Amino acid sequence: MVPPKPVPKTKPRRGIFHAFKGNLEALMIGVKYFIDPKRFTLIYPKEYNKLREGYRGFIVLIKQKCINCASCARICPAAAMKMIRIPEVDEKTGKQKVKNWPVIDYRRCIFCGYCVDVCPTEALYHVPYHDVVYQNMAEMYLDLESFQKPPEYKAAEEGIPVRYIVDEERGLVKVPYKEGEK
């Protein structure tokens, strides 16, 4: 097989008028945006981005569904999901025993969602937000209690929800979120 011949890239000849035109065009675009700015800055604490369903945000455990299989801990690529041993009393026999429960360490989690996908009983789910504040690093290692509650979403309490859509004409556009939208 004959290898393809390298074709030298030829620059189109550009004269002074081309440069002048280019400058003028750039200036015109500047003026256009100056007159009609198409801003999409999120004014954060006053507005927040209402993310769509299926967003891989923070993870919550439904303890009733969990069968202690440890699949989530095994698949976790960042070793963020860990199984901890908690002693408890068996309801039927009344004997002492130890069970393994998953807990998450958000200092390590990369929000890949493997744990949610792998769980055989759908005991884990994502909440569609990620802007959660912890006061220190130790707090980010959740215990079994706090792993069952969705984390507090401060921005939603104070701000108004907005959504970003991609518009053919204007590019990225910020629109107010309508109730009930997916």
Next chain:
Amino acid sequence: MDVIDVIVKIITWPPLWQLVVLGLVAPLGVVVGILWFERKTAARVQRRFGPLHVSPRIGGAIQLIADLMRYAFQEIIIPKTVDKGVFLIAPLTALVLSIVPVVAVPFTSVSHYWPIPMEYSVLISLALSTISAIFIVLAGWASNNKFSIIGGMREAYMITAYELMIILAILSVSAMTTSYNFVDVVLAQTGGKWFIILNPLAFLAAFISVLMATSGFPFEIPESENEVVAGPFTEYSGLLYGVNMGAAYIKRFVYSIFITLAFLGGWLPYGPGDGFISGYLIPSLVIIVKATILMAVFSFLRAVYGRYRLDQALDFAWKLLFPLALMGFGLGLLEAYIGLIG
């Protein structure tokens, strides 16, 4: 009453009025506004908001006051390794020298209100305006820091690029009016014959070379932040840094005044009358307003352009700007020859 009379007399004494009020107070006011405008415009064009959270109602205008206060109250650190005397003197001298050209230009046609005789004002003011750049190089040299020295050397290179073009471009109005007197130049533009219309080439050359002289945006080479920190001003802090920046903006303002007088009709369409208010205050205000609009155009470019490399800028200056300035000069001569200028 007497005291007030004396004070008014002192303030309105032409050299003092032009040096302090028009050269220092007016630019500072203008600069605060222009800086805000510059940041807001760049943000608007680049689809951001710019300063906002300080005072959302008025578009964050107070942000600039906060910034100024920060510069004013910051500690001035003088590093051990700098050449102290030169380090301190250079920015202050640059500031003073960038104001000085203001006394050499007329702000009115009433000869009573000229600080100096105006026969050679075009030449004198241009000559005065070229001195201050050397002190920026000096500031970079005295700082004894590699970024400062590189910045200073870039400034020195840029001087070779813009100095001749500014002088050629502005002197082309002298060619048109056969006079070195700014008053004659302005008066020749009566009746809407502004030289920006008659000689757009020279205006364009003057505009671009002023942009180079004051490191305006496509040519913000000496102070380019992502290459040499703050160029010659890297080691400066607090008020001294503020003085440096102020000097740069005052220089741009003074050049804007030159361009206003040479191409934008100076105090026209207003005709100065008698007395201080009508003969001096209003014409100066007209000029300042025109210069401010010019400053705004300069800052608008920041939103659009990136930054040239040093060699590209020099290339541009000598291959394009120099012929442009010469063409402007030639056009001026031609128009004077065929009697287009009254």
